[in-house]
Amino acid sequence: xxxxxxxxxxxxxxxxxxxxxxxxxxxxxxxxxxxxxxxxxxxxxxxxxxxxxxxxxxxxxxxxxxxxxxxxxxxxxxxxxxxxxxxxxxxxxxxxxxxxxxxxxxxxxxxxxxxxxxxxxxxxxxxxxxxxxxxxxxxxxxxxxxxxxxxxxxxxxxxxxxxxxxxxxxxxxxxxxxxxxxxxxxxxxxxxxxxxxxxxxxxxxxxxxxxxxxxxxxxxxxxxxxxxxxxxxxxxxxxxxxxxxxxxxxxxxxxxxxxxxxxxxxxxxxxxxxxxxxxxxxxxxxxxxxxxxxxxxxxxxxxxxxxxxxxxxxxxxxxxxxxxxxxxxxxxxxxxxxxxxxxxxxxxxxxxxxxxxxxxxxxxxxxxxxxxxxxxxxxxxxxxxxxxxxxxxxxxxxxxxxxxxxxxxxx
Amino acid sequence: xxxxxxxxxxxxxxxxxxxxxxxxxxxxxxxxxxxxxxxxxxxxxxxxxxxxxxxxxxxxxxxxxxxxxxxxxxxxxxxxxxxxxxxxxxxxxxxxxxxxxxxxxxxxxxxxxxxxxxxxxxxxxxxxxxxxxxxxxxxxxxxxxxxxxxxxxxxxxxxxxxxxxxxxxxxxxxxxxxxxxxxxxxxxxxxxxxxxxxxxxxxxxxxxxxxxxxxxxxxxxxxxxxxxxxxxxxxxxxxxxxxxxxxxxxxxxxxxxxxxxxxxxxxxxxxxxxxxxxxxxxxxxxxxxxxxxxxxxxxxxxxxxxxxxxxxxxxxxxxxxxxxxxxxxxxxxxxxxxxxxxxxxxxxxxxxxxxxxxxxxxxxxxxxxxxxxxxxxxxxxxxxxxxxxxxxxxxxxxxxxxxxxxxxxxx
Numbered sequence: 151x152x153x154x155x156x157x158x159x160x161x162x163x164x165x166x167x168x169x170x171x172x173x174x175x176x177x178x179x180x181x182x183x184x185x186x187x188x189x190x191x192x193x194x195x196x197x198x199x200x201x202x203x204x205x206x207x208x209x210x211x212x213x214x215x216x217x218x219x220x221x222x223x224x225x226x227x228x229x230x231x232x233x234x235x236x237x238x239x240x241x242x243x244x245x246x247x248x249x250x251x252x253x254x255x256x257x258x259x260x261x262x263x264x265x266x267x268x269x270x271x272x273x274x275x276x277x278x279x280x281x282x283x284x285x286x287x288x289x290x291x292x293x294x295x296x297x298x299x300x301x302x303x304x305x306x307x308x309x310x311x312x313x314x315x316x317x318x319x320x321x322x323x324x325x326x327x328x329x330x331x332x333x334x335x336x337x338x339x340x341x342x343x344x345x346x347x348x349x350x351x352x353x354x355x356x357x358x359x360x361x362x363x364x365x366x367x368x369x370x371x372x373x374x375x376x377x378x379x380x381x382x383x384x385x386x387x388x389x390x391x392x393x394x395x396x397x398x399x400x401x402x403x404x405x406x407x408x409x410x411x412x413x414x415x416x417x418x419x420x421x422x423x424x425x426x427x428x429x430x431x432x433x434x435x436x437x438x439x440x441x442x443x444x445x446x447x448x449x450x451x452x453x454x455x456x457x458x459x460x461x462x463x464x465x466x467x468x469x470x471x472x473x474x475x476x477x478x479x480x481x482x483x484x485x486x487x488x489x490x491x492x493x494x495x496x497x498x499x500x501x502x503x504x505x506x507x508x509x510x511x512x513x514x515x516x517x518x519x520x521x522x523x524x525x526x527x528x529x530x531x532x533x534x535x536x537x538x539x540x541x542x543x544x545x546x547x548x549x550x551x552x553x554x555x556x557x558x559x560x561x
Numbered sequence: 562x563x564x565x566x567x568x569x570x571x572x573x574x575x576x577x578x579x580x581x582x583x584x585x586x587x588x589x590x591x592x593x594x595x596x597x598x599x600x601x602x603x604x605x606x607x608x609x610x611x612x613x614x615x616x617x618x619x620x621x622x623x624x625x626x627x628x629x630x631x632x633x634x635x636x637x638x639x640x641x642x643x644x645x646x647x648x649x650x651x652x653x654x655x656x657x658x659x660x661x662x663x664x665x666x667x668x669x670x671x672x673x674x675x676x677x678x679x680x681x682x683x684x685x686x687x688x689x690x691x692x693x694x695x696x697x698x699x700x701x702x703x704x705x706x707x708x709x710x711x712x713x714x715x716x717x718x719x720x721x722x723x724x725x726x727x728x729x730x731x732x733x734x735x736x737x738x739x740x741x742x743x744x745x746x747x748x749x750x751x752x753x754x755x756x757x758x759x760x761x762x763x764x765x766x767x768x769x770x771x772x773x774x775x776x777x778x779x780x781x782x783x784x785x786x787x788x789x790x791x792x793x794x795x796x797x798x799x800x801x802x803x804x805x806x807x808x809x810x811x812x813x814x815x816x817x818x819x820x821x822x823x824x825x826x827x828x829x830x831x832x833x834x835x836x837x838x839x840x841x842x843x844x845x846x847x848x849x850x851x852x853x854x855x856x857x858x859x860x861x862x863x864x865x866x867x868x869x870x871x872x873x874x875x876x877x878x879x880x881x882x883x884x885x886x887x888x889x890x891x892x893x894x895x896x897x898x899x900x901x902x903x904x905x906x907x908x909x910x911x912x913x914x915x916x917x918x919x920x921x922x923x924x925x926x927x928x929x930x931x932x933x934x935x936x937x938x939x940x941x942x943x944x945x946x947x948x949x950x951x952x953x954x955x956x957x958x959x960x961x962x963x964x965x966x967x968x969x970x971x972x
Contacts, residue, residue: 212644218639
């Protein structure tokens, strides 16, 4: 029988009524002739409660015990979902991570999936089970301890199951009805996309579009899992949501698909760094060791053997970045006159696979911003993305102007 | 190293502060040189919440899913307890039932323990772990599904671990400070016992003394596990609580150790039953099939080939008993004129291993009750117990008079 994976996030299973509503969607796909693997998150609020318990008990907690505690929320939902389906006369049973077993490495709290053997669940499908309800977010290590995949790990669980079981599609049910050209809270012209490529979704996800966890998109891209994001609160519609798929399945050929704005980026500038071979490595080495996610990097033209080095990183990592840099300076690894932090910036990014073939996107972007009187502080580009840092107060203005200029509101 | 099992019930781990207080007691025993296996219940209220979810989702639930859901509360406490101990620099880790693995049969919801292999935990003790924190109440079936042992199953888990690991003692921490001669809410002369035999505790537990689950006492008796019941809310005292132990370890030789009163017993009388060989079997067979816990049985002297048959059962089983009996009557299995239910009774029981050797206990009991003007409706005796049914309004009077007469307030 063809197989679907359906994943329901925390808000979609927040109450017994919502679990029932989710189960009805599963029932419809079963009636359509699918076997279904359902991946569930914890009822919303539960994981936060458990994380709170752990943090209060032990600030520097043992991650193995953290995982044992916080994984319990998903187990509850899995059992309740199986019971709800059974009440609808659909043969279903729950699976905890270790029962599958979903094997991971031992990086507790952020484990990576290594293997999902299909025998156990397929045997039950063979015996007439129609729905396997799997607790998301969790697995088992080589040592037999419970692991979790990190926040949003249920998306990754879902995609990994879709890949392992060669599912026709992986539907991610959440509280938004798809992927938008930009954040609808910033402009009401934001348009829900019918399709978007893995590459574009990956850029948007890592730019802060919270609809899907980056890792799950990576995984879907690697294993060519057709991924659909849709709302569990809308009426049933077989074409609802946004399909995330391979580039060749996209007909649209606009240069820009989406537009992301992040206010959680800070700009840091090292003033008067000695410009010598290897200087970049000696600066960004300590930052990498400190776990700083450096995003954009710009080096000014060298003058008198000195240069300014500017980079961006998440605002909540600024303190750590500062101490990593001053530590390296004290150890004599490099020198600089001053470290300037600007947390009053926003990163505006255009994303589109069309950029590869169509030129002039960057030029048009800069022109639009200049027409609005918005000064660009830093520019960074990749094959399918252009990002700029601007003063934070211009976020809405920049997004609205660019959204209009690139006609993202038109399909 | 010598080993202790310490079990903390739901009220003893109801909050993070209480978990900390419990952990301090564990720490004290570790400092005393013990390795410790800690058995924990769910934080109080959690199991009821989960049971409520299941009941609301599916009134005729799949017991396997029930078990998967309700066992999660203990997993949370186990992880939090391990973290709390680690914060105290005590090497500890948590174990869920399937990790031990605590093997049970497949009677989901009321599973029986079949085996507790000691290798996994002992290996960790060998590596320097001082405390194994085990989630109580749960195990794993031959099919690899999670099972639960039924209400109060954590007591049974604790005793079973004490037996499997040959523990020096099994301490059950709860919200009362020991076993009393009778319910202290009925008479303030009730006295906490220092020791009580397994046999007496078993009778008192099955008579409704809620301090320990009957099955755990049975198990302790079979494997000669020294069991201690004590409060987790009192100051530390190495001799606190009540020790439940083998008869030979008891010095006291009073005929009566304790006195139980149950208001949850109903008296049922079948009037004018044809008295023939096998009549008792044909009456109590259908009751057993309906799962009725028949306790006391009295048959009147036969007259004209007819007799009255009286028995007692828990009040909440009266309806089921009635329909089982009327069903059997309709099927022609036996006849009776009338079925009289009296739910306005109480069962008063004297328990003591001394009764075996000392006569006159029953006679004295009857005399005391008669002096108080209390009419006895049904009498039943066992080797170490005498129970009578009386009008419910006499409960307090009977308990107080008997407690005084047998001098239970004196050690």
